[in-house]
Amino acid sequence: MTSKKDRDGETALKNDDISPDIRQELFRLQVEIRDCEKRANDLFFQNMIKGTSHLSLGQEAIAAGMAMAMQPGDKSFCTYRGHAHTLARGVPMEKVLGELMLRDNGLMRGKGGSMHLTSVEHGVMGSYAIIGAHLPIACGAAWRAQYLGQDDVSVCFFGDGTTNIGAFHEALNFAAIWKLPVVFVCENNLYMEYTLTSEITAVEHPAADRASAYGLERIVIDGNDADVVYRTAQAAFAKARSGGGPSMIECMTYRHSGHSRADPAKYRPPGELERWLEKDPIKIYRTRLAEFGVPEARIRAIEEESKRKVDEATEVCKASPPAPAELLTTDVYADGGWAWRN
Amino acid sequence: MTSKKDRDGETALKNDDISPDIRQELFRLQVEIRDCEKRANDLFFQNMIKGTSHLSLGQEAIAAGMAMAMQPGDKSFCTYRGHAHTLARGVPMEKVLGELMLRDNGLMRGKGGSMHLTSVEHGVMGSYAIIGAHLPIACGAAWRAQYLGQDDVSVCFFGDGTTNIGAFHEALNFAAIWKLPVVFVCENNLYMEYTLTSEITAVEHPAADRASAYGLERIVIDGNDADVVYRTAQAAFAKARSGGGPSMIECMTYRHSGHSRADPAKYRPPGELERWLEKDPIKIYRTRLAEFGVPEARIRAIEEESKRKVDEATEVCKASPPAPAELLTTDVYADGGWAWRN
């Protein structure tokens, strides 16, 4: 077993900075996210999923690396492209797929839908569908931790296109001045919906090149290498937990599918997808495991277990009814109902 | 007559880069703004001005230097602290004071009030009272110039505190990507209303230290030296006119009075005002004129003429009635009326 050079070209790190167990977990998470997202994709085309849905195919290393570095109690704030981050925190697939299918067994029994996955028990504090809104919200959760002397970190995921909206700016400044234990994770997959972010952004790295505007360190990493993500996350979380304040991490990645269900992604230049498929995070990681001596049989077992889980979850969802009609008017207000009058 | 060193410590510039006529104009503008603002202050305490009002006492060099570098047709976008910029574009004092006094002779006949001074004929395209809103608006005016091939520049004035609101971020990025002929002028007077901007901002120079986030040059200048402002403005406007895109200029300055009429400014540390009074832009500029050989009698004449103008304008305003009641419902819609129904 030889020591490996990181993809980002940094000094070689010995294998033992990440334990074999963790490496296998990182692999398992990525594979499960991939399989679950692929299943979601299939279910669309079988018309079992209504509405919209935004997949993280190709971006699994970020979700896996970040979640693996989190501790129980840490809080994830996601976007509409949040299935991966939700699964990565340990939420059962059937709860996620059930919500995508808008069934009673879904995380929110179909009331929220694919853009709003939430599982408080797993630290997934909501998925937000208005661009930028959750950056200040994550600051607030971090402020609570700071105020109460709790040591959890709030982690906020968003895309490259999100860096041009006002709330981004307000949140970053806010986090910096209050030294909040929040980590901002920009998943730079090059595109907003259909437009290249580089065409409508004044700087090359839309997050990292703005870090200095908030007194933060400029961090750009290979978001397709789960080890790199994991190590960077660990450092940022440790800093946050020790009172060192916020970090912003820009992870370079690529989505293999279109923006959402409705998008065949025809706007991509020829060859772009192919180049990125070579950097497929799961391919990279599978090779890595093998290089570090994980037996092929073990790798296969993880892969097969994942497929089995997805199949099982799918069956559970298919068998689940839609939520009862009464749910329409529950939980508008804290008393459980929706009464706006007496 | 010796050559002078600029306050910002740059290489000495010979006197002839700014003509004596322009220098006297710069002085005249500053003095007139000062006198008019002081009169506004007096009129408050005589209860002749209702509502609020935000003075630029101490910040006159920015208004004068910028306006002097503008050409007819250039557009000014101001804030509630916009009297100085309005006067600097040549708007008669009585129109400004009349509006502050909410009389019929005011710029908007009292309908807008002190926070919304507008004189389209002088290129003053409005004063905006919601922090940050006018930065995108100025971008739009610049976009029109670019689209129609017109060569005017849009100049947008705002304060240090304004740099932390979302619209600032969106506007700067927008201006940069479209290479718009717009110049953003941050008047850094250290305070938002009553809070030091440095206490709630992640970087020392709230505008300039963020310029790089939009691919712009970092520019911080002495905002109390009209020559420095004028030179910097000329360069930025020339760049804008020649298709070079936007600039952001952070001008260091200080307001001698409180934030608004209601504010005695008790929150200032002792000695701060006194230190800045030594850097009073008008004091600096008066000395400069003398050093460059402008006779004391000429300086005096400017000063006296200014006082006379203010007195005259005040009398006109005092004699002006309030607007007729019919004005209440005019100009809501483009047909001149307010009908929302048939």
Next chain:
Amino acid sequence: MAELTYRDAVARGIAQEMERDSNVVFLGEDVARAGGVFKATVGLVDRFGPLRVRDTPISEQAILGAAMGAAMTGLRPIAEIMFADFAAVCFDYIANEFPKLRYMTNGQLGCPLVVRTGNGGGARFGAQHSQSIENWTMMIPGLKVVAPSSPVDVVGLMAAAVRDDNPVIFHEHKSLYATKSEVPDGEIVDTLGTAKILRPGRDATILALALMVPRALAAAETLASEHGIDCEVIDVRSLVPLDTQTILNSVARTGRLFTVEENPRLCGWGAEIASIVADEAFWDLDGPIVRITTPHIPLPAADHLEDLALPSAPRIVERIARVMNGARR
């Protein structure tokens, strides 16, 4: 005369106006190269070029602010706010800037622009992408507000909106984009502030808007055939200016008023109209004014729940039949 979708009518209306006036420009997220996320602006950039049809960053405040600055100084911008719900992130322009500019400057400046929004529910997009926000805009003095229900109205009202010297909020309904009907050839210019009686009737007046119009019409047919209640159906079309004449005249004839509103109940457009009628046509009324609205809740994502939330033709029928029968007691 050709069949056109509501979606294609948007592009046609915009194109008609861009053809006519080179000062008309169009901007928004993914509107140019991609033709809009609802594909309602396909082809415009090819026809008018990337300087007139511009893709923007995700910066709704900059989009509306830039539209305003351009409008103030001579252009006639059309700006897209992709989902109407996102009006909330740029609401300052809608509530505080566009509509107050002319008044505050005593008429020195105007703001002739159009903001198009993808409004309304039915697409299972959940609470943050499905709202009917007509009342967010109707409540603000200085705006004009329209919400067409058919392709021909889309073209004609778009033209009227672009030619209007005021800021006009143009609410397109997401769930109507795929609907089709005949649209005459040639230039079409409609008039803001005019409601349309789509079905005359004697017993009751039903007011509807956008997606609720076809549902109200369907309900009226059922009410006539199955309940013997003959309803007049009015497509309100324009909330500001509001065609109170057509509405009041109708109520004077029928004596009964129902509104069918997609918005959650409180302070919906129907409330305003109900209050006008309860004042000015009180003595014409033969019974209560009844509003049929989405319940006052956020919208659920699940299809069966969303269908329960928005007023449906059967719900309209059921409610009106019950009330009208009660009224005859």
Next chain:
Amino acid sequence: MAELTYRDAVARGIAQEMERDSNVVFLGEDVARAGGVFKATVGLVDRFGPLRVRDTPISEQAILGAAMGAAMTGLRPIAEIMFADFAAVCFDYIANEFPKLRYMTNGQLGCPLVVRTGNGGGARFGAQHSQSIENWTMMIPGLKVVAPSSPVDVVGLMAAAVRDDNPVIFHEHKSLYATKSEVPDGEIVDTLGTAKILRPGRDATILALALMVPRALAAAETLASEHGIDCEVIDVRSLVPLDTQTILNSVARTGRLFTVEENPRLCGWGAEIASIVADEAFWDLDGPIVRITTPHIPLPAADHLEDLALPSAPRIVERIARVMNGARR
């Protein structure tokens, strides 16, 4: 029992709750060291320290977003939006985030926070600093909305708002800050969703809110003494939840309804109530429902024009007298 200004009542209400619960925190622009631009929060930072009472940058989205994140995870934040008009720059939180969180998450998360705003006109601040925005918030499902008119209500409703597990928008009226009245000593906790009959009357019901309450009361006295019209005046106090019982019961007794609204007319709170009454109490009504509102215009800065715009006691008297006399014909 002591005389207290409405302004001081704000600080007292907040202090009462901060004293009780260390999870109550307070943030906003210039609220701590400076005590707020309306001086309504003077002394709080000295009493509770700069970690609980925090000055923020001019970042309204961050203020409300941070309040929400803190509320979701255990704190009970109070956030100030200095002038109500600025709600437009952070409207996403008010319209799309706070009120939908609980519903979208199927009850997993809640958002127990209070947003205080300096609402309303009368201070000659012009169109962007004088608006009455109650309806901007009333129209959004999932919010609670209150607008007190007196010092004692400020204290009691503030306490109720802080203790409520929902997002509550608390509209303080700028032109009431200097008003004074007796407030009992000791803890005061009021109930959201309750209107108050401030003056019983037989002939007509007048509904008012905030600054319009003292004007409606003054008008009622004149109507009684000079026109022999005996009006019941109800302070609505809470728009959501809405005390429809008190309102409907009153209309059942008087047979006539007037609303006095500071908001520009379209889609004001009075429209909603008018529509409820025109439906549910139609047979109780003896004549038209009449709304007295600010005309549907932006507000002018000039004092004499602003005074003409907002409903005044004489205008209320004039209108009600005219309508009631007409009704008796």
